[in-house]
Amino acid sequence: MADLASEFLGIRSPNPFWLASAPPTDKAYNVNRAFEAGWGGAVWKTLGEDPHIVNVSGPRYAAIHSNDRRVIGFNNIELITDRPLQTNLDEIRQVKRDWPDRALVVSVMFPMNEAVWQKYVPMIEDTGADGIELNFGCPHGMSERGMGSAVGQVPEYIKMATEWAKAAATVPVIVKLTPNVASILPPAKAAKDGGADAVSLINTINSIMRVNYDTLTMYPATDGMGTHGGYCGEAVKPIALNMVAEIARTPETAGFPISGIGGVTDWRDAVDFLALGASNVQVCTAAMVYGFKIIDDLTDGLSNFLDDKGMKSVSELVGRAVPSVTDWQYLNLNYVEKAVINQELCIKCGRCHVVCEDTSHQAITHTVDGKRRFEVIDEECVGCNLCVSVCPVESCITMRRLTDGFDPRTGQPISGEKADWTMHPNNPMRKSS
């Protein structure tokens, strides 16, 4: 059995699954329940200055559903903790005492004022918490007050506030990044330059869920008015994975520890984050949508996966896929794939045909010898993977690499040589060979 035990910045936890700083970690009651369920750690919901903020007493959350009401995307306008600072500190101290083997990190959000950081960081550390996470990510509410993503969008502020936190803290400091930026690299570099021990990402994405079709006003609304919230859940995972991989594969930031966040719902999502460079993962929406019990599948599924791969620990998985991520310009243009439809598995829905017909390259038949039959026309297939993506039957359509002969589409011989855009004759900027 693979060992799921995790060590992140020296913070130990029995597994790499932490609850992210969010509504499920706002109180000792919830965090105790999470630890009882088996969660490896928790990042306590963001603390701020006293007097504590207030929340709306109307809808804070909204979801994008599939037709059978599974939550695919989720949005919130909840602010940081709305309880007195001392109440939180007392509970954090007690929880850490009761659960010494679990990771307990405290999320914080303070204004751009060094004195405030100097005052509060030691109070937080005094609880016995294992680390501090700087919330430079929340895009709603607090950002209007110059905090959250308002900091995270300005690399200079990130560096400055990180320096203040590091100056006041002895425990590890994690900087939580906002995805609401053009590139994640400048904020990540700023955190590193400021002395942060790690970054965690992503926080939520600016979003409006929809309108109310009866009133034609924004939904959800508080007394007829709405405001943008932070988007999360399964739907945001690809955005998060890209940002994690960017940090992991860029020389200036490569090797900088990453806590991966964004849509982790089952163990496969965790494999994605870990393989693309995160050392552990944080989970919020899945716990909010299904309850803490999902930890069982996360740990069990990951453990079985590692066993199947012959890996003894999570660390063997971390970063495994990073070398496979590159820029478009370095992709091998001599590589040729064709779709292949397994006629035994085909249920003859014709989706592959119609999408190829309307979107792509008219490369799939609908009738062969007068019978309803869907076959790939190699002379037209560009290997785009659209048919694979829409086919309702798993593994019915696969991609096959051509290794010799000619590409029936272009008439060009299949070459074993790699040739990318940087050397392509059509590229006016090509490097001379």
Added chain:
Amino acid sequence: MPDIRPNRLSRDEIARNFSELHPPLSRSEALIEADRCYFCFDAPCTTACPTDIDIPLFIQKIRSGNLRGSAHTILAENIMGGMCARVCPTEVLCEEACVRNTHEDKPVEIGLLQRYATDPVLDDEVQLFSRAETSGHCVAVVGGGPAGLSCAHRLAMLGHQVALFDREEKLGGLNEYGIAAYKTVNDFAQREIRYILSIGGIEVHSGVALGQDTTITRLRDEYDAVFLGVGLTGVNQLGIEGEELPGVENAVEYIAELRQAIDKGKLPVGRRVVVIGGGMTAIDVAVQSKRLGAEHVDIVYRGSIKAMGASDYEKNLAQTNGVTIRTFARPLKILGRGHVSGVLFERTARDDYGSLADTGETYTLDADVVFKAIGQRLRDGVLEDGSIRMQAGKIIVDENRATSLAGVWAGGDCVVGGDDLTVSAVQHGKVAAIAIDRFLRTREKAYG
């Protein structure tokens, strides 16, 4: 003494037995089921639908919450989409063709989804169709069953005036008098007819029987075109000894009586019932007898269970209702003195050439009531002899449902190719209406 009496079951039991066979889908059920549709290209379900309803499209509209649009997609091809959703043998039509059968052996519940989409439009009488500019032509439609109503509605849409004749008091044909009660509750047939007529331009003449109160010759004189959707209202006879005994009944008549009865429990039902035949009518009368409280109900069919006209679903329904299906036997003689007391059957078997042959072996089934359900035919005297070409007692039509007689079209069960399905009759009526419209417009151009 025959044991035939009403009220064999309590009022509650009767109510339960004649409540709807398939309750409608709830909103959640419909959305979950709609999500199972793959939105196939050139969808096999649509190809399998006799009325060509674009099934993936109407299901997509359910999914998106566009229920009125969904109903329009259905009703534009099949104005009786509501009834068809209840009575179509979907397991041999759209649902048999569903690609989910290949994937997981469970088709999308197309029939129930169609009902989900159409019920609100009929319940709230939302008019989805309008009439084209008045053409000035008037068409006679004979028969107010599915074929006639479909034809009348399409003609009205296309701007023509319609005179709709039916020999019964109520319109609907088999929808009103033939379909088993538990398949269409709450007077649905009449509500659907009201919806169809609400488009306007259709004048109903009930109680007018072709061959008695009017003739094809007269209709051809008085109207610009004629459509015959007269169905098969004559009943085939066994032609054996004892057939005239009291207690020997035509299944279709009993089914009609049951449909019209407000208090079904008041209908007399035998303790031991024997049904002779193998089609939907045989199943309907057998199951309904059982549900009225008959103790023993036997369906006896001359051939194999596979050869029976009833669908597999219907045969299962009979069996799960406690009806015994006996195959390979034909009635030799109805037994009884003054009243039926049983039927003498002879066992049949396949001979070397594959046809049914008598074996000489006989058995008797006791019966208080015997139902004849061996098929219907055109009622005598409906058509003027020799006026229209016929084949095996049915009217010959071309692909446009035109008969051999100029200006006369026909559809539904009375034509060759009619298959005892509401949905096919609706298609016949629709196709004929489009052909009639073309005929009238072409004639306009020719004669000004």
